[in-house]
Structures are given as C-alpha cells and as structure tokens.
Amino acid sequence: MGYLIVSLLAILASPLAADVYRHVDEQGRVTFSDRAVPGSVLVESRGSGPPPAARPFDTVAPDEPTGDPGPFEAxxxxxxxxxxxxxHNEDPVAIRLLLIPSLMPEQRLQLRVNGQLVPGDLRETQTALQGxxxxxxxxxxxxxxxxDVIATTDPIVFHRRPGLDPTGPAP
Structure with missing residues (x-):
C-alpha cells in the first residue's frame, strides 16, 4: 500500500519537475515553456537540488571560442x-570594449552576435550595432x-525589450 502511494505521488509530481524557460519573439511577445529555444532564458528550475541562476539558452556554435585574452593584458x-x-527604442546599441595594449596593424577586431560574425573589422574599441x-x-x-583567432572576450548576453523606458514612468 505504501509503495502505491509513493508511486502515485511520484507520477503526480513529475510535471512539476520541469524547467521553465522565458522567450521574447521578434514581435516582443513573451512566452514561457518547458522547452528551451534559441534566445530563451532559464527562469526557474524545478528539478531536484537548488535552482541555478537564470542563464541564457546556449546559442554558441560548437567551434565558438570562449574568453581568452591571448597576448593582451585585458x-x-x-x-x-x-x-x-x-x-528596443535605443537604436543603435552602444558597444564599448576594453583592450590593453592596442591592436597591432595586422590584427583585426571583430564582433560575434548570436554566434555569427558581424561583417567588417573594427579599429576602435567603441562601436554600435543597429537593427x-x-x-x-x-x-x-x-x-x-x-x-587565426588570438584572443576572445567572455561572451555576454543582453536583452532587447520593446517599449521600455529606461527612466521609468513619468511622475
């Protein structure tokens, strides 16, 4: 009898053990799901053990390097x-990098967004991404x-939200 009750509780609790992912589509609609899709963020883990901190869905290509400053001090x-x-109304998105020492003439600085190289090389550590x-x-x-890739930053994840006013509501 005890085995039956434990089995029944395990069956009833199994849907509660799913992770919850949040995704914002291109039209700004927010959806929650138990399945991760590119661009989604884990907002709650209902599995055993403590929930992990929210983390982005891994959109890195298998060959994408992780942070390694290479020959640079920073x-x-x-x-x-x-x-x-x-x-979303802040367009373009300002990008600032820290690079010590500066690039040598034969070196190229590039950006990757969502695993894809942004066309063009940068000579400055400040730029902007549009669209x-x-x-x-x-x-x-x-x-x-x-x-040859000689240095990479740690990847970061930022979020674009439509209709947000960074100053908050008007008084």
Missing part, C-alpha cells in the same frame, strides 16, 4: 554589461591575426 566587453536590458530585434542576444569580441 580584453573584455564593458558595455552592454552581461544581463543588461537595452530598450537588433527584441529578444536575448549573445555578444562576443574576437581578435584575429590573419586567419
């Missing part, structure tokens, strides 16, 4: 910060010497 993304919410749709975006900076 190489990181300063703006936007990891987890920032950037209102990013609402949703979560993974950003990483890469330095190449010829065809």
């Amino acid at each position: 190489f990181e993304i300063l703006e936007p910060a990891d987890g920032d919410i950037v209102p 990013l749709a609402p949703g979560s975006h993974r950003l990483q900076a890469v330095i190449r010497d010829g065809d």
